[in-house]
Amino acid sequence: MNIEIELFGQLLPRTQRRQTLSVKRPLLVREVANIIGLKPEEVGLITIDGVQSEMEDTVELGCRLCFFPHMSGG
């Protein structure tokens, strides 16, 4: 099964914005970040299927996971 990942803003600028990660079990957001080489301190906001989440939340198989940089409401 897959986890769909999208990176926003200046996160990992030389990396594909959209990636598909093939995994055998659900992962923590922190584990996914580690796999793609993203430092947690660079992440300002996370969503799993559009629901705001945290590094210790679980990403179920088939989910869409988005990482955003630190941002400020406009």
Next chain:
Amino acid sequence: MLIFQANGAMMKLLRVNMKQLQVEWDQVPTVYEQLGGRALIARLLLEEVPPTCDALGPHNKLIFTPGLLGGAGVTTAGRLSVGSKSPLTGGVKETNAGGTTGDALGKLGIKAVVIEGQAEQGTLYLLHIGNDSAEILPAGELRGLGTYATSDRLQEQLGADCTVISIGQAGEFLMLGAGIATTGERDQRSNHAARGGLGAVMGSKGLKAIVIDKPVRKTVPFADADLFRTASRAYAQKLINDPKLGTQGSQHLYGTASIVGAVNEMGSLPTRNFGSGSFEQSTDLRGEHMREVILAREGKIGTRCMPGCVIACRNQYVDEAGMPIVGTLQYETIALVGSNLGIGNLDDVARLNYMCNDFGLDTIETGAALGVAIEAGLVQFGDTEGIISLLKQVGEGTVLGRVIGNGAVTAGRVFGIRRVPAALGQAMPGYDPRSLKGNGVTYATSPQGADHTAGNAFGARKEVNPLGIEGQKELSLKLQIIAAMLDSTGLCLFARPPVIADPQLMVDMLNGIYGWGWNKDDLDRFYRDVLRNELEFNRRAGITSADYRIPEYMREEPLAPHNTVFDVPDAELDAVFETL
């Protein structure tokens, strides 16, 4: 025309009587001495304006005031607050803008310019403020001009380095969606104190523009320059070091549009008259895309709305030939005039943005009103040319244009549409409250009406789940108090992290300027008093809790993609200020 020479270094109030066409320099009354920006507006309205007066009548007053840090050279602290009783909400209104005005007024020692009375109907004037003088001049030749042409013409006549505050056609027509434009450095035109219909108040006074000469050899006197300098430098350095705001931060790189992707992903991006929380073309509206387009076309990124701002989140959006369309393209406009109208093209959003700026219209109110008009079937969502034809009518003052120019609530009533995204008569900004419920609490309780700058909960997940109810009331109050601080000191909304983390920085900057000997408790009382005074004005104006409520349909119609409604109970809303 009467010309009055000011003197002395003391802060002063400039009172402008539009009925008598006279100006008067007043000493600052004791009750206003320790106030500025939004705090001064709240207190002055409470002291001097009958709360039940006609907002477009002679008894209302229009106030222009820098924050307490204005003119002192603090980075990001040069915002101009404009205040009045709002014709849109019927209550207190403070709306602020960047540009050079706040800095200029602060340097000139002007605590506030207070516009009183009304000129004879059909007449139009401008107020010219020099370094030590002020005069009212006829301005009939400016009638019918947009804000760009007005500021161009006045800078040609009175000096390219003067600051111009102006209204466009919308303000002249007394439209409730009218805002007030201010210029900035060099050719910068489009800073807007947009919200609450205060452009209509300015129009009702018969005042087309205010011109302020560039201050020459004018500086803010410091009670303790070392204390001030140390604190203001530390503050600037903390902003630069902030991961959101520094030169590698998203605010600088992508501007306020940096959040388009996130708000869309969270299902809170107003789409087709707040009919959905996500937009299928949002990728083309993102800040990341905007940056690529602007750089490819050799436009400008990372420019400033205020001199010396270290965040520099502004841009100049250009067309394919590299010609400027509008500067700056911002998140709220992209949301309300883009996705909310079914438009997924930044070029189209920029064109509509320019038109709103030139007519002197709030893009939030106008975008919401156009969304309502589209739902009524006047044109189709995504039909840019049809939408432009509607917007043109606002500038022309046709009957249909006046309906739209008077904002979302008026448009809903005239067109028979019940889905009107507004609270306290004012259109909601770019966060649907059904999936960002903290903002819903702010919309439904703030004395400013539906206004994200009054307490924006976006990004506060670590404290409160945006889709849940628990903790929203406490979060909103905390954010509303912070917003009162920012708006009273002249700080930009984005400059809050250092002073939230270390309030002593603000205490030291204020004590360094004024020598008040404040401590953090004094500062906290000061912020809270802003909200207390505003709530009291609104109470005296006859506004009740029912007037603040989120529209009923948002409590009943689930919003895709999370299929949530706004379900924070009224009792929770009514309890927000219990601990103020």
